[in-house]
Amino acid sequence: MTAADKFGIAISIGFTVALIAFAMSFSATGKSAPVAPIPAPSAPMPVDIPAPAEEAPEEMIVEETPVEVPEEEIPEEEAPVEETPEEVPTEEEPVMEEEHSEMVMSADVSIPEGSSTPGxxxxxxxxxxxxxxxxxxxxxxxxNDDTAAHTxxxxxxxxxxxxVFDSSxxxxxxxxxxxxxxxGDYDYFCIVHPWMTGKVIVE
Known part of the structure; x- marks a missing residue:
């Protein structure tokens, strides 16, 4: 508010007080107080109304994102390696060859045609x-598949x-x-044709 505004307000207040005092003095004597024309109120002096203080903006709450701390890589426990025992080469046992493992319980022998002739x-x-x-x-x-007789x-x-044996x-x-x-080994022959010889091996 300027000084001129303050001065104008003070004059208005003083004039009003004076009128009130004057009226009271007449009322004390029983006389009516002369009615004085009330001056028209002067135009209100412009008053500088301070602008409302701007509210301070609320502080923006910034959510702090937690910083991810990289976890230290924990080395996995190494699984114990099972040691494979070295294979010790075993000595191969000699395989006994089974001679004539299959049982031969019968056999046929032919006295062919022409065996009665030397040669x-x-x-x-x-x-x-x-x-x-x-x-x-x-x-x-x-x-006897020959035409001649034999033994x-x-x-x-x-x-x-x-x-040991003889067929006659x-x-x-x-x-x-x-x-x-x-x-045993069994040799045999034909008595009639002595060049004819053979053998039976029994095991």
């Missing part, structure tokens, strides 16, 4: 098969019969069989 011995073809191998307890059967006699032409005369188409109960 079959050159090719060892007087018997088919001329040498066979069987198991203990096997039975061997000879069949199947154990032994050799040089030493003669040994008495086996006619054409006939057969002879013998069962071998013991191990």
């Amino acid at each position: 079959c011995e050159a090719d060892n073809a007087c018997y088919i098969e001329p040498e066979i191998t069987v198991s203990v307890g096997a039975t061997v059967t000879w069949t 199947v006699t154990s032994g050799t032409p040089t030493d003669g019969p040994d008495g 005369i086996v006619m054409s188409g006939a057969t002879f069989e013998h069962t071998f109960e013991e191990e």
Whole structure:
């Protein structure tokens, strides 16, 4: 508010007080106080009204984002490595070869045609098969497929019969069989045709 404004307000207040005092003095004497024209109020002096103070803006609450602290990498516990025991090469046991593991309990021998004529011995073809191998307890059967008669006699032409087995005369188409109960090599021949020789091996 300026000084001029203050001065104007003071004059207005003083004039008003004076009128009130004057009126009171007349009322004390019983006389009516002369009515004085009330001056028209002067135009209000412009008063500088201070602008309301701007409210201080509330402090913006800034949410603090927690800073992520990188976790230290914790080394995983190394799993214990199982030590594989070294394989010690074992000595291979020699495999015993089983000779004739399959039991041969029977065999057939043919006295072929033409064996009664000398010459079959050159090719060892007087018997088919001329040498066979069987198991203990096997039975061997000879069949005369020749036209002539023959014998199947154990032994050799040089030493003669040994008495183990003898078929005597086996006619054409006939057969002879013998069962071998013991191990061994058994030579045989034909008494009628001594060039005919064969062998049975019993295991």
